Amino acid sequence: MSMCRICGGSVKEFLDFGRQPVSDAFLAPGDVDGEFLFRLAVGFCTTCTMVQQLEEVPRERMFPQDYPYRSSGSTAMRSHFEQAARHFLGTQLTGPDPFAVEIGSNDGIMLRTIQEAGVRHLGVDPAQSAAEGAAAQGIRVRTEFFEASSAAAIRASDGPADLIYSANTISHIAYADSVFAGAATLLAPDGIFVFEDRYLGDIVEHTYFDQIYDEHFYLYAVRSVQAMVARFGFELVDVEHLPVHGGSLRYTTARAGERQPTPAVAEWLAREETQGLADISSYEKFAAATRAVCADLVELLTSLRAEGKRVVGYGATAKSATVANYCGLGPELIPYVCDSTLEKQGRLTPGSHIPVRPPAAFSDPYPDYAVLFAWTHAEEIIAKEQAFRDAGGKWIVYVPDVHLL
Known part of the structure; x- marks a missing residue:
């Protein structure tokens, strides 16, 4: 072990x-x-029941200066981050001179609302290209990884933070001890450290196996997060379920003893007990379901190819790397995948080497089937591509099982 x-x-x-x-x-x-x-x-x-990867990828490889992901690329995510910012502006950031820090601020989509409200803020992100996009909008950014040393430097220059916020980033960082040491240094005595991440309970229940890829070093559940933060002098004081990314949880933590936990914490712990998230057998069943989905997807795509049907991919997402490489999908089954991210177009998907083409290629002409790799944005995409269905096209979805839309 x-x-x-x-x-x-x-x-x-x-x-x-x-x-x-x-x-x-x-x-x-x-x-x-x-x-x-x-x-x-x-x-x-x-x-401690924490689900985690067994091999760590160097952080500089995962988050280089030209890291291509942009949080503002989705309408749903733009709305989500604006709502999050407004929530904090109305609750935690109401003092005489509040200060908010975001870990993994990307292109500044959340901090933009805080900046427009005139609140002191700072984003911390190692990806220079994303940070430059945020800075161009007047958002303050430090282009570096967040850890104990960078947190100390921020405290020295800007003072304590009333809010430290992070979305889909803390689970990416294997060295949790340094992150929480930094949070302990930077956070004001009555401040809160809030982070959102994909929820393990949703992943297991719905066989969202493609949520497991290099960046998601940890898969968080309420029980494991509660145990983790306690080791570093924090206490889990609130939990909120969010619909984004197929199901996420927002964890609110504070210095131990500073705040009374809400009933939601106990309610979620009880729910996880019922689901069996502290039992290895639940994960063994999840693994078996994952293998079955992969086999079914390969069988469907192979059958469609034999019938002469055209199948392409939609969304060159990070999670599609797991699907394509684990299931052995390449250009022979999926000749190209369409994606709106300019930095990905004209390139090849990691490992599987499927060409990435711009969205215009999707309708030139429409394929018979499209594998919806970006299934977490299914509602937004299907509404946008209604003409595809009107032309007789069908979406292939592989979670929680392989089926057509």
Whole structure:
């Protein structure tokens, strides 16, 4: 067994996705030799119950200066972050001179609303291209990784933070001890550290296996987060379920003893007990369901190819790397995938080397079927591409099982 990165307990492996690429490392055609690969395997800590990867990818490989993901690329996510910012402006950021820090601020979509409200703020993100986009909008950004040393520097220059916020970032960071040490240094005595991440309970219940890729080092549940933050002097004081990314939880933490936990914490712990999230057998069943979905998807795509049907991919997402490489999907089954991110167009998907084309290619002409890799934005995409269905096209979705829309 491996050792838990949080508590030092034993981690029991339950699913091995084999050799995988860095999920957002899109390749230039002809530049596929020497591609970095790692073993993507996940396990369950038998002590603190944290689900985690067994092999860490160097952070500079996952989040280089030209990291292509942009939070503002989705209408739904823009709305989500605006609502989050307005919530904090009406609750935590109401003092005489409040200060908000966002870890993994990306292109500044959340901080933009806080900046427009005239509130002191700072984004921390290692991706220079994304940080430059935020800075161009007047948002203050430090282009670096958040850890104990950077937090101390921020405290020295800007003072304590009333709010430290992070969305879909804290679970990416294997060195949780340094992150929480930094939060302890930077946070005001009555401040809150709030982070959102994909919820393990939703992943297990709906077989969202593609939510497991290099960036998601930890898969959080309420019980494991409660145990994790307690090790670093924090207390979980509130939990809120969010619809984004197929189901996420917003965890609100504070210094231990500073705030009374809401009833939601106990309610979610009880729900997880019923679901069996502290039982290794639940993850073994999840692994079996994952293998079945992969087999069914390959069988469907192979059958459609034999029938002469045209199938393409929609959304060159990070999570599609897990699906394509674990299931062995390449250009012979999916000749190209359409994506609106300019930085990905004209390149090849990591590992599977499927060409990425702009959205205009989707209707030129429409395919018979499209694999909806960006299923977390299904409602938005299907409404946008109604002409595809009107032309007789069908969407292929593989969670929680393989089916057509």
